[in-house]
Amino acid sequence: MRVKRQKCHRKSVRFYTSCFGLRQPFKVLCDGTFVHHLITNTIKPADTAISNILSAAPVKLFTTRCVLAELKRLGTSYFQALEAAHQLFTASCDHEKNKSADACIKDVIGQNNPEHFFVATQDTDLRKKFQEIPGVPIIFGLRNSLFLESPSAFQRQFVKTSEEARLHMTALDRKMLQKRSRNRSVDEEANNSSGENEDFVDQKIGIQDERKTPTARKATSMKDRVQFKRKKAKGPNPLSCRKKSREKPKLVLEKWSFNTGKERWRKFCEKQEQETEEIMWRQKHGERWLMLSRPNENLSDVLTQI
Secondary structure (H helix, E strand, C coil): CHHHHHHHHHHHHHHHHHHHCCCCCEEEEECHHHHHHHHHCCCCCHHHHHHHHCCCCCEEEEECHHHHHHHHHCCHHHHHHHHHHHCCEECCCCCCCCCCHHHHHHHHHCCCCCCCEEEECCCHHHHHHHHCCCCCCEEEEECCEEEECCCCHHHHHHHHHHHHHHHCCCHHHHHHHHHHHHHHHHHHHHHHHHHHHHHHHHHHHHHHHHCCCHHHHHHHHHHHCCCCCCCCCCCCCCCCCCCCCCCCCCCCCCCCCHHHHHHHHHHHHHHHHHHHHHHHHHHHHCHHHHHHHCCCCCHHHHHHHC
């Protein structure tokens, strides 16, 4: 049952928003009976409970000065309802003296509900009255749950007739269309007359051109010819070209000169001479005798002394 109820509420909200221009945040005008019903059945918070009915849309709750005055006159039994009503926004009512709550709400709603109010009430007579006014959705409570009344047959018929009226042309639209057609015919006549004058002038110009010399005709014909531009050579397509290969860095070798080679040869010869001298000395004296006689001296030092 709860799912079906939510579907019905969603359909009715869509009907009022699309046909009568109700927009978020929705404004709800509450009377004293509805506020008292919320308190007695402990439906708190009231704004969230009403927003759940209206497809979880943001809601602003309103009341009027006449409703507050009526709750105050009812005495202590409606004291909590009076305190709760003081916390709501107050909608401006134009009448100077206080009226009954029903009359005040009727004046605020008027004939076509210009402020786009949702009316929350428990009064059955007031609900029947607003069912005959187009664009007035009604909210009421039943025990600890709230309901949104589906659009009445009068409201549906009003929407249907208004849509059919949009399809047909009104008297004002017909007059505007006739006026435009007259202006268009006048403009066409003016254009036709100007076209005839232009043809007469063109004929005169053609006669003058025939009287001109043939040399002049040749010159004009040369200028009138279409000059085609030569196609310039275009570069290659960069996407079809092969990419340039990056050159590998070359190893830089040391420059060889004649002087460096000569110096190396000299050192090589000196080393060879030293080795031959050592070999000759060992053959003559014997390496073993040299190591026993001079154990702490190097062979190179001994050779230098000799």
